Structures are given as C-alpha cells and as structure tokens.
Amino acid sequence: MLELSPRQRRYYKTKETILQTAREIIAEKGPDGLSLRELARRIDYSPSGLYEYFNSKEEIVTAVCVEGLGLLSNYLNRVPADLSPADRLLEMGLAYLDFAREHPEYFRLIFASLSHEQTHLAKEAMNGDSPYHLLLQAVQAVIETGEFTVSEDFDLEDMAFSLWALVHGLAVLEQTHLTKFQQENPTQLYRRALRVFGEGLRNKNFLPDNS
Amino acid sequence: MLELSPRQRRYYKTKETILQTAREIIAEKGPDGLSLRELARRIDYSPSGLYEYFNSKEEIVTAVCVEGLGLLSNYLNRVPADLSPADRLLEMGLAYLDFAREHPEYFRLIFASLSHEQTHLAKEAMNGDSPYHLLLQAVQAVIETGEFTVSEDFDLEDMAFSLWALVHGLAVLEQTHLTKFQQENPTQLYRRALRVFGEGLRNKNFLPDNS
DNA sequence: TGTACATCAGTGAACGCGCGTTCACTGATGTAC
DNA sequence: TGTACATCAGTGAACGCGCGTTCACTGATGTAC
Numbered sequence: 309m310l311e312l313s314p315r316q317r318r319y320y321k322t323k324e325t326i327l328q329t330a331r332e333i334i335a336e337k338g339p340d341g342l343s344l345r346e347l348a349r350r351i352d353y354s355p356s357g358l359y360e361y362f363n364s365k366e367e368i369v370t371a372v373c374v375e376g377l378g379l380l381s382n383y384l385n386r387v388p389a390d391l392s393p394a395d396r397l398l399e400m401g402l403a404y405l406d407f408a409r410e411h412p413e414y415f416r417l418i419f420a421s422l423s424h425e426q427t428h429l430a431k432e433a434m435n436g437d438s439p440y441h442l443l444l445q446a447v448q449a450v451i452e453t454g455e456f457t458v459s460e461d462f463d464l465e466d467m468a469f470s471l472w473a474l475v476h477g478l479a480v481l482e483q484t485h486l487t488k489f490q491q492e493n494p495t496q497l498y499r500r501a502l503r504v505f506g507e508g509l510r511n512k513n514f515l516p517d518n519s
Numbered sequence: 520m521l522e523l524s525p526r527q528r529r530y531y532k533t534k535e536t537i538l539q540t541a542r543e544i545i546a547e548k549g550p551d552g553l554s555l556r557e558l559a560r561r562i563d564y565s566p567s568g569l570y571e572y573f574n575s576k577e578e579i580v581t582a583v584c585v586e587g588l589g590l591l592s593n594y595l596n597r598v599p600a601d602l603s604p605a606d607r608l609l610e611m612g613l614a615y616l617d618f619a620r621e622h623p624e625y626f627r628l629i630f631a632s633l634s635h636e637q638t639h640l641a642k643e644a645m646n647g648d649s650p651y652h653l654l655l656q657a658v659q660a661v662i663e664t665g666e667f668t669v670s671e672d673f674d675l676e677d678m679a680f681s682l683w684a685l686v687h688g689l690a691v692l693e694q695t696h697l698t699k700f701q702q703e704n705p706t707q708l709y710r711r712a713l714r715v716f717g718e719g720l721r722n723k724n725f726l727p728d729n730s
Numbered sequence: 731t732g733t734a735c736a737t738c739a740g741t742g743a744a745c746g747c748g749c750g751t752t753c754a755c756t757g758a759t760g761t762a763c
Numbered sequence: 764t765g766t767a768c769a770t771c772a773g774t775g776a777a778c779g780c781g782c783g784t785t786c787a788c789t790g791a792t793g794t795a796c
Contacts, residue, residue: 313760314759314760315759315760315771315772318772319771319772322772338551340549340551343750344750345748345750346748346749353773354773354775355751356751356752356753356773356774356776357772357773357774359751359752360772360773361772364750365750419695422695422697423694423695423696461711462711465699466708466711469689469692469699469708469712470685470689470708470711470715472688472692473688473689473691473692473712474681474684474685474688474712474716475688476691476692477683477684477685477686477688478680478684478688480630480688480691481684481687483634484630484633484634485633485634485635488676488680496672497680497681500672500673500677500681501677501680501681501684503719504673504681504716504719504720505685505715507718507719508714508715508716508717508718508719508720509715509719524793525792525793526738526739526792526793529739530738530739533739554781554782554783555782555783556781557781564740564741565742566782566783567740567741567742567743567785568739570784570785571738571739571740572739575784576783576784
C-alpha cells in the first residue's frame with residue numbers, strides 16, 4: 309500500500325476532476341464538442357493550467373476512452389458467474405445495454421475512437437482483458453455446452469460479432485431520439501430480441517444460402 | 520416537362536456540386552468535420568459565394584441528409600418484389616448494409632442528425648415513405664404469411680426494431696476499423712446473422728422471461 | 731440589331747468568435763539543515 | 764523551530780489558426796423596347 313503525500317493526493321484529485329468534467333462535456337455535446345477552454349472554464353482554471361496534468365487535448369481524450377473501456381469490462385464482469393452459459397451471455401448483452409444507457413459519453417467516445425484510424429486504441433479494445441475478449445469467452449462457454457454448434461460457415465467469432473452487432477444496434481437506436489424508446493422501459497424488448505437470436509442459434513439446420 | 524434556361528441549369532448544377540463536395544468532406548472527416556470555407560476552397564469559390572445557393576451551413580447539412588434518406592429508400596425499394604416476404608425482408612437488410620458500405624457519409628450523417636435533438640429530421644426519417652416505413656411494411660408482409668407470429672410481448676414494431684438494430688449494428692461495426700471486417704467480404708456473415716435471427720422468429724415458443 | 735437597364739453570380743475584405751498551445755511569471759507548498 | 768532554497772500549481776497574455784456570416788462591390792448575363 310503506497311502512501312500518498314497531501315500534494316500527491318491533491319494532484320490525483322484534480323486530475324480526476326478534469327477527466328470527470330471532460331466526461332460531462334462529452335455527454336452534453338459529443339466527442340467533437342469537447343474543448344479545453346470550456347473545460348477550464350467549468351473548473352475555474354485558466355486553460356494553461358490543464359497542461360500541468362496533461363500534455364495535450366488528445367491525452368485527455370485517450371484517458372477518458374481507456375477509463376471507459378475499463379468500466380465496460382466492469383459491467384460485463386459484474387454478471388454472476390453461476391448462471392448457465394446461455395443465460396450469462398444474455399445477461400452480458402443486457403449489461404452492455406446498461407452501460408450504454410448509463411454512460412452514453414463513454415459509449416459514444418469509445419466508438420468514435422474506434423472509427424478513427426488510431427489503430428492503437430482499437431487494439432486496446434480488442435486484446436487481452438478487453439470487453440471483446442470477455443464476449444468471446446462467454447460465447448466459447450456457450451458453445452462448449454453443446455446446445456449451439458458452430459461450423460466453418462458460422463464460427464465462434466462470427467457468432468460473437470453477430471451478437472455484438474445486435475446489442476450494439478439496440479444501444480445506438482436507444483440513444484437516437486426516436487419515439488419508440490422515449491416512453492417505455494426498453495429492457496423487456498432487449499431481453500426478447502436477444503432471446504429470439506438465441507433461439508435461432510439453437511436451430512442447427514440453417515437453410516442453405518441461396519446466393 | 521419544364522424547360523430550364525441555361526442560367527437555371529447552371530444554378531442547379533452548381534448547387535449539386537456544392538452538395539456533392541459537402542458529401543466528400545463528410546466522407547473524409549465526418550459530419551462535424553464539414554466546414555464551409557474548406558468546401559468553398561475545394562470548388563474554387565469564395566466562402567461568401569455559397570450564400571448564393573444556401574442560407575446557412577445548416578441548410579446544406581440538412582439538404583445532404585434528406586438526399587441520404589431518399590437514397591436509402593431507393594436502396595430498399597430496389598429489392599425485387601417477387602421474392603417471398605421473408606426473403607424480401609432479408610434482402611432489405613442486405614440492401615441497408617450495402618447502403619452503409621457504399622455511402623458511409625450519408626449513413627453517418629443521417630444517424631448523427633437523428634441523435635441530435637432536431638426532431639423534425641427524426642420525424643422525416645420515421646414518417647410516410649421513409650426507410651423505416653418500408654421496413655414496417657416488409658415486416659407486416661412477413662407476419663401475414665403466418666410463418667411468424669407476433670404477440671403482445673413482441674409486436675410488429677418490436678420485431679422491426681430488433682431487425683433494424685441487428686442490421687444497423689452490423690453496419691456500424693463494419694465501419695469501425697476492426698480487423699474482422701478488413702479482409703473478408705462480410706456479406707456472407709450478414710446473410711447468416713440475419714438467417715439466425717429469422718430462425719429465432721420462426722420458433723413461436725419463447726421461454727418465459729425469468730426476470 | 732442596338733441600346734438601356736435590371737438582375738444575377740461571385741469577390742474580397744472584414745466582423746467577432748473560440749480554439750489548442752506556449753511562455754514568462756508568481757505565490758504557495760514542501761524540503762534540508 | 765527557523766531560515767534558505769527548490770519545486771510545484773496555477774495565472775494571464777499572447778501566438779496563429781480556422782470558422783460562419785455579412786456587406787458593399789463588380790463584371791457578366793439576361794430582358795425590354
């Protein structure tokens with residue numbers, strides 16, 4: 309357990325405040341709406357003061373992004389381990405949707421970053437203990453139960469990608485201001501959509517492709 | 520057939536050039552990366568010249584957006600009408616994905632706009648002869664075949680939204696620079712993912728929700 | 731066909747703005763003896 | 764405990780930049796007679 313001097317404590321606290329405020333602005337105006345000068349204004353700093361803590365705007369954005377990926381992993385890991393693999397996978401999908409709803413700023417930022425050509429962040433998102441890795445493991449566990457089968461045509465990664473896409477699409481549509489999602493609690497819809505997909509996977513005899 | 524004077528022809532042609540260039544910039548730098556000054560630079564105009572054709576930047580963006588929605592409708596309408604309703608729905612999903620791949624600038628802009636609070640564009644996207652309407656009709660046709668059933672728990676609109684979400688998620692993930700999509704032709708994956716979902720819908724006996 | 735005039739398409743300079751970053755600085759906090 | 768000095772956290776002014784929009788203007792195109 310390392311001891312922090314009061315000065316260090318203050319330092320990390322301010323750093324945290326900066327990131328937190330960055331998140332707020334991103335939540336309001338989107339990833340492109342973040343500006344250092346506004347950030348400084350909100351925490352009553354001069355713009356140059358921020359450079360005591362970060363070397364550039366990009367560094368702040370990257371820090372928020374990495375935080376976000378970590379939090380997403382937390383959401384996914386929070387799903388109880390004692391569920392059946394299939395139920396676990398379903399709950400992980402719902403956790404993803406919770407994350408997107410409760411932290412739209414992280415959600416949008418992560419995907420804005422992945423869409424840019426900054427490959428290093430994309431790699432961070434896809435490797436090691438990343439959210440995508442957790443998904444792959446959960447899908448693998450489901451396949452090992454034998455209830456669903458993979459083939460050359462639709463392998464583990466295809467299955468993971470399809471599920472990711474379904475859940476991601478639901479998350480994006482929820483954030484779009486469409487009437488459908490304004491009123492009702494969408495969790496029931498999500499549950500059913502995921503279950504429909506699961507039922508489809510259970511059926512091993514896909515019609516042959518007619519293309 | 521209305522006759523256009525040379526002057527009018529020139530006028531509409533320039534207007535078209537402006538919109539086309541706006542699309543190019545959006546394709547390169549995203550919706551927020553569009554600037555009138557750069558647009559003017561590219562077509563060798565002074566920035567003020569653009570105001571002969573549009574009253575504001577927003578008007579240009581809106582025009583591009585509406586164009587995009589129209590083109591998306593075209594893509595969906597291009598699907599042959601003589602297919603079985605289920606196949607037609609599947610092909611419409613693939614058409615949506617084609618649209619996203621072939622016109623990422625329209626695709627991104629439309630959804631950026633829907634995410635903003637500009638309700639009037641959202642309504643434009645959801646009403647009348649809109650893409651969403653075409654989807655609803657196709658789903659309705661499938662339901663009428665009796666091969667799939669809707670219930671109070673999962674009605675026509677839920678089914679349409681789920682399918683939209685799946686296809687939209689696939690489109691978004693494809694545009695994210697993830698390795699999976701870099702190499703292979705993703706259409707096969709899309710076909711199978713949609714078929715999986717379709718198989719799930721065919722199965723009318725969902726497990727009861729355990730929530 | 732020619733002339734007089736109106737409309738039009740496009741220019742160039744200027745407006746006020748907010749931005750990211752740099753730099754010399756100052757007063758407060760911490761350290762050594 | 765007090766003093767001398769070093770480090771640190773934050774300031775304020777300035778840099779150069781690109782932006783959307785306005786406005787008075789000009790030369791070219793079209794129209795009327």
